[in-house]
Amino acid sequence: MSVCSYRGQYVYAKGLFVEDLWVTVCDGVIVSVGKTPPPEGERVEFEEAAIVPATVNTHIHSFQALLRGTLDGRRLPEWLQGIYSASCDYGPEECYAGAVVSFAELLRSGTTLVADFFYLNARGNENARAVVRAAKDVGVRVVLGRAGLDAEWAGPGAREDVRTALRRLRELAAEFADDPYVEISPAPHSIYGASRAMFEEMAQFATDVDTLWYVHLTDPRGGADNRLNQPGERTIARLEEWGILSERTVAVHALGLREGELEVIAERGARISWNPDSGMWFGDGMFDLPAALKAGVRVGLGTDGAASNNGLNIWLESRIGSLGTKLMADDAAAVCSRDVFRVATEGGGELLGVKTGALEPGWHADFVVLDLLDLSLVPTMALDSHIVNSLSERAVRHVYRGGQRVVCEGHLVRIDEREVARRASKLANRSHAEVKLPLPGAAKQRG
Numbered sequence: 001m002s003v004c005s006y007r008g009q010y011v012y013a014k015g016l017f018v019e020d021l022w023v024t025v026c027d028g029v030i031v032s033v034g035k036t037p038p039p040e041g042e043r044v045e046f047e048e049a050a051i052v053p054a055t056v057n058t059h060i061h062s063f064q065a066l067l068r069g070t071l072d073g074r075r076l077p078e079w080l081q082g083i084y085s086a087s088c089d090y091g092p093e094e095c096y097a098g099a100v101v102s103f104a105e106l107l108r109s110g111t112t113l114v115a116d117f118f119y120l121n122a123r124g125n126e127n128a129r130a131v132v133r134a135a136k137d138v139g140v141r142v143v144l145g146r147a148g149l150d151a152e153w154a155g156p157g158a159r160e161d162v163r164t165a166l167r168r169l170r171e172l173a174a175e176f177a178d179d180p181y182v183e184i185s186p187a188p189h190s191i192y193g194a195s196r197a198m199f200e201e202m203a204q205f206a207t208d209v210d211t212l213w214y215v216h217l218t219d220p221r222g223g224a225d226n227r228l229n230q231p232g233e234r235t236i237a238r239l240e241e242w243g244i245l246s247e248r249t250v251a252v253h254a255l256g257l258r259e260g261e262l263e264v265i266a267e268r269g270a271r272i273s274w275n276p277d278s279g280m281w282f283g284d285g286m287f288d289l290p291a292a293l294k295a296g297v298r299v300g301l302g303t304d305g306a307a308s309n310n311g312l313n314i315w316l317e318s319r320i321g322s323l324g325t326k327l328m329a330d331d332a333a334a335v336c337s338r339d340v341f342r343v344a345t346e347g348g349g350e351l352l353g354v355k356t357g358a359l360e361p362g363w364h365a366d367f368v369v370l371d372l373l374d375l376s377l378v379p380t381m382a383l384d385s386h387i388v389n390s391l392s393e394r395a396v397r398h399v400y401r402g403g404q405r406v407v408c409e410g411h412l413v414r415i416d417e418r419e420v421a422r423r424a425s426k427l428a429n430r431s432h433a434e435v436k437l438p439l440p441g442a443a444k445q446r447g
Contacts, residue, residue, distance in 0.1 A: 001026060001027060002026065002027055002041075002403075003024065003025070003026045003031075003038065003040050003041025003042070004024070004025050004041050004042040004043070004044060004403065005022045005023065005024040005025070005037035005038065005041060005042070005043050005044070006022065006023045006024075006025070006043075006044045006045075006046065006051060006367075006369075007020070007021070007022045007023075007037070007043070007044070007045040007046060008020075008021065008023070008046050008049050008050050008051035008369070009046070009047070009048055009049055009050060009372060010050040010051070010372070010380070010383060011023060011033065011050070011051045011052075011359060012050070012051065012052040012053060012359060012383075013033050013359050013360075014360075015338060015342070016384075017050065017383045017384060020035065021033055021034065021035060021051075022034060022035070022036065022037040022043075023051055023359055023365070023367065024037055024038055024041070025365040025403040026041075027403070028364065028365055028402035028403040028404070029362065029363070029364060029365060029402075029403075030359060030360060030361055030362065030363050030364070030365050031361055032361055033359055033360065033361065046369050046397075046398075048371070048372045048373055049369050049370060049371060049372055049397060050369070050370045050372055050377075050380075050383060051359070051367055051368070051369055051370075052110075052345075052359075052367065052368050052370060052387065053345040053346065053356070053357050053358050053359055053366065053367055053368070054110055054111060054112040054113070054345070054356060054357065054366040054367055054368050054399065054400075054401070055109075055110050055111045055112075055301070055314035055315065055344045055345055055348065055357070055368075056111065056112075056113045056114075056115075056300055056301070056314070056344070056345060056347075056348025056349050056351075056352065056354075056356060056357050057106055057111050057113070057114045057115065057301070057302055057303055057312075057314055057348070058115045058250070058252075058273040058274075058300035058301060058302040058348050058351055058352060059115055059117060059214075059252045059253075059273040059275055059302030059303070059304060060102060060106075060114055060115065060116050060117070060302065060303055060304065060305055060312070061116070061117055061118070061119075061304065061305030061307075062095075062098055062099035062102040062103065062114075062116045062118070062131055062134070062305070063087060063090060063094065063095050063098035063099060063102075063118070063120060063127075063131070063305075064083070064087075064098065064102075064305030064306050064307035064308070065097075065098040065099075065101040065102045065105075065305075065306040065307075065312075065424065066087075066090075066094060066097065066098040066101075066424060066427060066428040067083065067086055067087070067305075067306070067307040067428070068306040068307055068310050068428075069307075069310055070082075070086070070307065071083065071307055071308075072310075075282070075283075076218070076228065076282050076284070077228060079282070079307075079308065080153075080228075081153075083307060084153070084154060084155045084157060084158060085155070087120060087157055088155050088156050088157035088158075089156075089157065090120050090127065090157060091123075091126070091127065092126045092127055092129070092130035093130075093427065094427055095120060095127040095128075095130040095131055095134075096130035096131070096133060096134050097420075097423055097424045097427050097428075098424065099116070099130065099131040099134035099135065100134045100137065100138055100415065100420050100424070101306075101420060101421070101424045102114075102116075102305075102306060102312055103134055103135055103138040103140045103142075104138050104412055104415065104417060104420060105306075105311075105312040105313070106140065106303075106312050106313070106314070107138055107139060107140050107399060107406060107407060107412065108393065108396065108399075108407055108410070108411075108412060109312075109313040109314065109315055109316075109393045109396060110314070110315065110368040110396050110399055111140070111314050112139075112140055112141060112356065112366040112399065112400075112401040112406070113140065113141040113142075113143070113348065113349065113352065113354055113356050113357075113366065114135070114140050114141070114142050114143070115142075115143040115145060115214070115250075115273070115302070115352055116131055116135075116142055116143070116144050116145065117145040117147060117187050117214055117216075117252065118131055118144055118145060118146060118147060118187075119147035119149050119154075119158045119187075119189060120157050120158055121146060121147060121149075121158065121160060121165070121168065122154075122155075122156055122157050122158050122159055122160055123157075124168065125168050125171060125172050128144060128146055128172055129172075129175075131144060132144060132176065132182055135181070135182070136181065136182075137414060137415055138406075138412065138414060138415060139401055139404070139406035139412070139413065139414045140181075140401065140406075141181045141182075141354065141356070141364075141366075141401065142181065142182055142183075143183045143185055143212075143352055143354070144172075144182070144183070144184050144185070145185050145186070145187030145213075145214040146165075146168070146169050146172055146184060146185070146186060146187060147187045147188070147189050148160070148162070148165045148166075148169075148186060148187065148188040148189060148194050148198040148199075148201075148202050149165075149188075149189040149193050149194055149198075150162060150165070150193075150194055150195050150198050151189075151192065151193045151194065151195075153193075154189075154193060162195065162197045162198045162201055165198065165201075165202075166201050166202070166205065169184070169186055169202070169205060170205070172184050173209060173211075180402075181402075183211065183354075184211075185206065185211045185212050185213060185214065186202035186203070186205050186206050186211070186213045186214075187202070187213060187214040187215065188202045188203075188213065188214075188215055189215070189216060190215060190216040190217070190218075190228070190235070191215075191229060191233060191235050191238050191239075192228040192229050192230070192233075193216075196242055199215075199239070199242060199244060200242060200244060203244040203246075203248070203249075206248045207248065211248070211353075212248050212249070212250050212271070212352070212353060213248055213249060213250070214250045214252060214273075215235070215239075215249065215250070215251060215252065216252050216253060217235045217236070217251040217252060217253055217254050217255070217256075218253045218255045218256060218284055219234055219235055219255070219256035219257070219258075220256055221255075221256045221284075221285060234258070234261070235251070236257070236261045236264055236265065237261075240264065245264070245265075245268045245270055246268055246269065246270065247268065247269030247270065247271075249268070249270040249271065250270070250271045250272070250273055250351065251265065251270055251271070251272050251273070252272075252273040252275065252302065253273070253274075253275055253278070253279060253284070253287065253304075254272045254273075254274070254287050254292075255279050255284045255285055255286075255287060256284070256285070257287075257288070262288070262291060262292060262295055262297070263295065265295075265297055266292075266295040266296055266297050270297070271297065271298040271299070271300070271351045272287070272292060272297055272298070272299045272300075272351075273299075273300055273301075273302045273351065274287050274289060274292075274299050274300065274301055274302065274321065274343065275287075275301075275302040275303065275304045275317075276301075276317065276320050276321035276324050276325075277303065277304070277309050277311075277316075277317055277320050277321075278302075278303070278304035278308050278309055280320070280324060281304075281308050281309060281310075282308065285328075286324045286325065286327075286328045288328070289321065289325050289335055289339075289340075289343070290325065290329065290334050290335055293339065298347065298350055298351045299343050299347055299351065300343060300344075300347050300348035300349075300350070300351035300352065301314055301317055301318060301321065301340075301343050301344045301347070301348055302317075303317050313393060314344050315344070315387070315388075315391045315393070317344070318340045318341065318343070318344045318387075318388045319388055319389055319390075321340060321343075322335055322337065322340045322388055322389070325340075337384055337385045337387065337388040337389060338384055340388050341384065341387050341388055344388075345357035345358065346358040349363075364401075364402055365400060365401075365402055365403040366400065366401050366402065367399075367400050368396060368398070368399050368400075369396075369397045369398040369399075369400075370391075370395045370396060370397060371394075371395050371396075371397045374392060374394055374395035375392075376390045376391050376392035376394070376395055377390075377391065377395055394410070396410060397409060397410065
């Protein structure tokens with residue numbers, strides 16, 4: 001049994017910064033938070049530092065780090081075509097490199113749990129295994145949403161029939177069933193990318209193995225046609241019609257919701273991954289966070305992939321989300337920093353069903369040590385505001401996952417960052433054969 005107690009000048013506990021607390025960890029789990037540490041075990045005192053919960057990224061496409069910046073300024077249908085064309089020949093080497101870059105960037109800024117919605121599965125599970133290996137090498141927890149994508153437009157890198165996708169999903173889930181840092185979940189891509197059969201089979205799988213399932217939800221706003229859904233087709237209405245919307249459903253983006261749809265999400269206990277930067281990037285609008293919180297919906301923060309953000313930093317995402325929410329509401333009081341901070345940490349853990357994002361007994365010892373002398377955190381009297389509105393990555397001194405230090409003095413412990421960058425750039429700069437795929441709007445009506 002390994003016991004270690006960590007002291008911070010300030011510790012974020014139960015929604016407040018409290019002076020001079022000790023966080024005691026035993027075998028990767030927090031056992032106490034208080035003024036006095038237990039007599040046994042090692043003690044580590046962080047001078048002029050604050051200890052805060054690690055953040056959670058509830059949605060990313062990790063391989064897209066290799067495509068960062070290459071598709072800027074494209075509308076969603078054309079962007080999708082470009083992404084699927086450029087990545088259709090990606091193998092384990094590319095998927096590993098993209099995932100290492102994505103996970104490393106997130107970890108350095110304080111994220112220890114990542115939900116990766118992964119869809120380059122057409123050739124089998126090797127690409128997905130490469131992503132899991134990257135997460136373990138970097139030192140993050142990963143929920144890998146193995147996509148189900150059977151629409152014609154998905155192309156040779158992502159398209160699978162229902163039977164094949166389910167067989168491979170079962171194999172992958174069984175392979176990592178006993179890994180404490182890995183969870184495999186189903187992820188029917190969207191109502192424009194997956195058939196009804198794919199949705200129903202994957203929703204049933206989630207019930208059978210007691211996990212969540214993930215789906216993209218970006219419906220047209222008003223009378224606009226985003227050339228993805230069939231005319232008049234709505235995601236929530238479809239999932240309700242098929243009888244599968246439930247507390248296991250994680251709706252990613254949840255953009256373009258109409259009157260009454262958020263209420264249905266709340267009634268069914270479904271969850272929402274809020275990706276504010278990505279919604280702005282595509283001009284798709286902002287998700288109504290205050291309304292969701294008022295309705296009691298579980299909400300977590302996500303970045304989306306590096307090809308539609310283009311940075312991977314949950315602290316920055318929280319700032320953008322907070323400002324966007326105030327702008328959308330035309331009200332500076334629409335959301336407070338404490339609410340957004342909770343969504344970025346504890347809210348993300350609750351959404352994914354993982355005990356991380358809070359410094360409480362029984363929760364994973366996933367936390368960040370911030371340098372209080374970093375100029376972005378001065379003056380310390382307003383730390384709860386600084387965390388959301390001004391925090392720089394420079395302030396991240398150490399990051400712990402399960403009580404193990406995975407970032408030390410701002411640098412990754414387990415991998416050589418510079419070598420990772422060289423390898424990823426080399427792979428990303430290689431020539432991609434241009435593959436012409438039909439746009440998603442060309443998909444046939446699904447039953």
